[in-house]
Amino acid sequence: MESLVFKTKFYGRELEIEIGKFALQASGAVLAKFGKTTVLCTATLAQKDSESDFLPLLVDYQERYYAARKIIGSKYVRREGKPTDEAILTSRLIDRAIRPYFPQNLRREIHLVITTLSYDEENDPEFPSLIGSSLALFISEIPWKGPVGGVRVAFDGKSFLPFPTVAQASNSKMNLFVSGVEDESGEILVNMLEGEAKEVKEDEFLKAIQVAKKEIKKLIDFQKEIQKQVGKQKILEELFLKPDPKEIEALFEKYYPQIRKNLLLMKEKEGKRLSLSAQTKLQEELGLDSFTFEKLVSKSLSYLILNENLRPDGRKEDEIREIECLAGIIPYTHGSGFFRRGLTQVLSILTLGAPGDELLLEGMKISGKKRFLHHYNFPPYSAGETGALKAPSRREIGHGALVEKALRPLVPETTDFPYAIRVVSEVLSSNGSTSMASVCASSLALFDGGVPLKKAVAGISCGLIQEGQKEKVLTDIQGPEDQLGGMDFKVAGTKDGITAVQLDVKVRGLSEKIIQKTLAKALSARKFILEKMEKVLPRPRTSLSPLAPKILSLTISPEKIREVIGPEGKTIKQIISHTHTTIDIEEDGQIFITGETWEGVENAAKWIKDITREIKEGEIFEGRVKRVMNFGVIFELFPGQDALLHISEIFREKMPPEILKKYFHLGDVISVKVKRIDENGRVFLTLPKGKLR
Numbered sequence: 001m002e003s004l005v006f007k008t009k010f011y012g013r014e015l016e017i018e019i020g021k022f023a024l025q026a027s028g029a030v031l032a033k034f035g036k037t038t039v040l041c042t043a044t045l046a047q048k049d050s051e052s053d054f055l056p057l058l059v060d061y062q063e064r065y066y067a068a069r070k071i072i073g074s075k076y077v078r079r080e081g082k083p084t085d086e087a088i089l090t091s092r093l094i095d096r097a098i099r100p101y102f103p104q105n106l107r108r109e110i111h112l113v114i115t116t117l118s119y120d121e122e123n124d125p126e127f128p129s130l131i132g133s134s135l136a137l138f139i140s141e142i143p144w145k146g147p148v149g150g151v152r153v154a155f156d157g158k159s160f161l162p163f164p165t166v167a168q169a170s171n172s173k174m175n176l177f178v179s180g181v182e183d184e185s186g187e188i189l190v191n192m193l194e195g196e197a198k199e200v201k202e203d204e205f206l207k208a209i210q211v212a213k214k215e216i217k218k219l220i221d222f223q224k225e226i227q228k229q230v231g232k233q234k235i236l237e238e239l240f241l242k243p244d245p246k247e248i249e250a251l252f253e254k255y256y257p258q259i260r261k262n263l264l265l266m267k268e269k270e271g272k273r274l275s276l277s278a279q280t281k282l283q284e285e286l287g288l289d290s291f292t293f294e295k296l297v298s299k300s301l302s303y304l305i306l307n308e309n310l311r312p313d314g315r316k317e318d319e320i321r322e323i324e325c326l327a328g329i330i331p332y333t334h335g336s337g338f339f340r341r342g343l344t345q346v347l348s349i350l351t352l353g354a355p356g357d358e359l360l361l362e363g364m365k366i367s368g369k370k371r372f373l374h375h376y377n378f379p380p381y382s383a384g385e386t387g388a389l390k391a392p393s394r395r396e397i398g399h400g401a402l403v404e405k406a407l408r409p410l411v412p413e414t415t416d417f418p419y420a421i422r423v424v425s426e427v428l429s430s431n432g433s434t435s436m437a438s439v440c441a442s443s444l445a446l447f448d449g450g451v452p453l454k455k456a457v458a459g460i461s462c463g464l465i466q467e468g469q470k471e472k473v474l475t476d477i478q479g480p481e482d483q484l485g486g487m488d489f490k491v492a493g494t495k496d497g498i499t500a501v502q503l504d505v506k507v508r509g510l511s512e513k514i515i516q517k518t519l520a521k522a523l524s525a526r527k528f529i530l531e532k533m534e535k536v537l538p539r540p541r542t543s544l545s546p547l548a549p550k551i552l553s554l555t556i557s558p559e560k561i562r563e564v565i566g567p568e569g570k571t572i573k574q575i576i577s578h579t580h581t582t583i584d585i586e587e588d589g590q591i592f593i594t595g596e597t598w599e600g601v602e603n604a605a606k607w608i609k610d611i612t613r614e615i616k617e618g619e620i621f622e623g624r625v626k627r628v629m630n631f632g633v634i635f636e637l638f639p640g641q642d643a644l645l646h647i648s649e650i651f652r653e654k655m656p657p658e659i660l661k662k663y664f665h666l667g668d669v670i671s672v673k674v675k676r677i678d679e680n681g682r683v684f685l686t687l688p689k690g691k692l693r
Helices: 085-101 126-138 166-170 202-230 245-267 271-286 290-308 394-410 434-448 479-484 512-536 558-565 567-579 598-612 657-663
Strands: 004-010 013-019 028-034 037-049 057-062 108-118 149-155 160-162 174-182 188-200 323-327 335-341 344-353 359-362 367-370 372-377 420-429 458-467 470-475 487-494 497-505 550-555 581-585 590-595 620-628 632-638 641-646 669-677 683-686
Touching: 004 202, 013 126, 013 202, 028 126, 037 126, 057 085, 085 108, 085 126, 085 174, 085 188, 085 394, 085 497, 108 126, 126 149, 126 202, 149 166, 149 188, 149 202, 160 202, 174 202, 188 202, 188 394, 188 487, 202 497, 202 512, 245 271, 245 290, 245 479, 271 290, 271 479, 290 458, 290 470, 290 479, 323 434, 323 512, 335 434, 344 434, 372 394, 372 434, 394 420, 394 434, 394 487, 394 497, 420 434, 434 458, 434 487, 434 512, 458 479, 458 512, 470 512, 487 512, 550 598, 558 567, 558 581, 558 598, 567 581, 567 598, 581 598, 590 598, 598 632, 620 641, 632 669, 641 669
Parallel strands: 057 108, 372 420, 641 683
Antiparallel strands: 004 013, 013 028, 028 037, 037 108, 149 160, 149 174, 174 188, 188 497, 323 335, 335 344, 344 420, 359 367, 458 470, 458 487, 487 497, 550 590, 581 590, 620 632, 620 669, 632 641, 669 683
């Protein structure tokens, strides 16, 4: 096939798709350009089924340093290593947008590799990466019911801007990525959301989605036109094992009472374990494969909720499980918070550090520092399982980033609170939305540590049960409602607005009506949870933990930085050594001094102020004798600043030099007055009360 190029424009920038030139052995390959940002998206299908009992889909987004014209890495390894957190988050975004449209009983491995070839620092690679991935699948033989379209929308507080530049998105009040598909009637359904905001209202959030849907429609139509020209014949879904709907219906009629009984074990104290055990035993007795049995349980769950108005644990549609909040429960830390919702438990620990403890970022897209960090750990025991403890998984990185987004808008500015802040959430028990529980526990930990968080933040996850024309949005999903339901819609924020959202679906997509209903339920739940949290700790503690480091900041002229550092760093090393502090100096002259005691911090600050102060003629100092010379006495006015008291300023008449040693001794502290400062900055002294004799 000859190379073909397709073009369309969005807000003055061209989206260009090239097919048939690169990666010719992949099942589908697309070169996508937006502005000068270029990505290569490939989709490949294995030739044989794997032995897995789930859809073996892997999405790998690769950042390349050359794309940003950089050579970085360690001194000895100048190449890319493991994926950055940013790359993993992009992989997850694409995965969540495309995953629902594969045959769920497909057992052949599918691998999407997205490689960023160039990055123009204006257009984020996420947009062309999703479109390129969708097209690579759409034109391939891989069975997939796309295409999907995705667009980022920024909101500046007044207007909504689709396809914002990187700068516009980062400076906006809301930064939201929306993905969607088309239903049989041509309506655009939302299937993935990822965003952060500065307390936006629910109606503003809905308007952003409406703006995005118009652009998604154009993107889907564009892909359809391309597929008509270059699309391959799809592998028929019938080639894969697929349970007959009549078989599921017959099994349902026969075994619903037993499955219902197993589901309702969720009411018990150890409901999750008992329910899973009972279902596993029933599956073995029936001799069904996992996919067929999951379909049967899913149909049973839908019937239970939609027709009997009964959730597995007996709760009402909008009812939230029992909540427990605690603060300050872990000794010898800077702050701690505990949050329990039903069987879900999260413990969050706060650590405060010096400004120099900020995370240094150096990657394809980002270079700089990160002051606020949230990390999320999900050990096997939290789900009642065993397993090796490994490096953070993609899921842990994704959940950690979501919680960080939820809290970040409320974290005080460096000028008000100069600390580096790290919160770690340890999931102790998992049964539905540990990420939103982490938001609550982390908010409590920050309050407990005295961090002047502007407001408390909470989060909740809502689910969807849908069959035919019937549907219900459930508040606070757990267990089977999460695994077998139609969506996981996480919303975090304050009582005044949304700060973070994340959505993935198992159904085709969501209408605006369902999204609006979900946001309303999430707001009500969020306010309810915040009330529970406020009863434990209504506001940040008025003082930091006595264990927290002490930080003092001051500002000097940038021209004086060299004097503070000294030749080969001698001066600043001396200050740090003598005062037992750490000192961070910014290019603009702002200095942060951190230590374990206020005494050390204040001594270091005085030392720096003395070094950088502007000496004026007529000023009087308590100088310390440093050296006695034949022609006069050298005084240290303050660390790093010497001055000369000439012999002629001491005696009225000419005296032998040896007499100086009679009146001045090393270490003596004597009042001296600045007489003049020459053009080279040298300071000359006199005696405030006139000459000695």
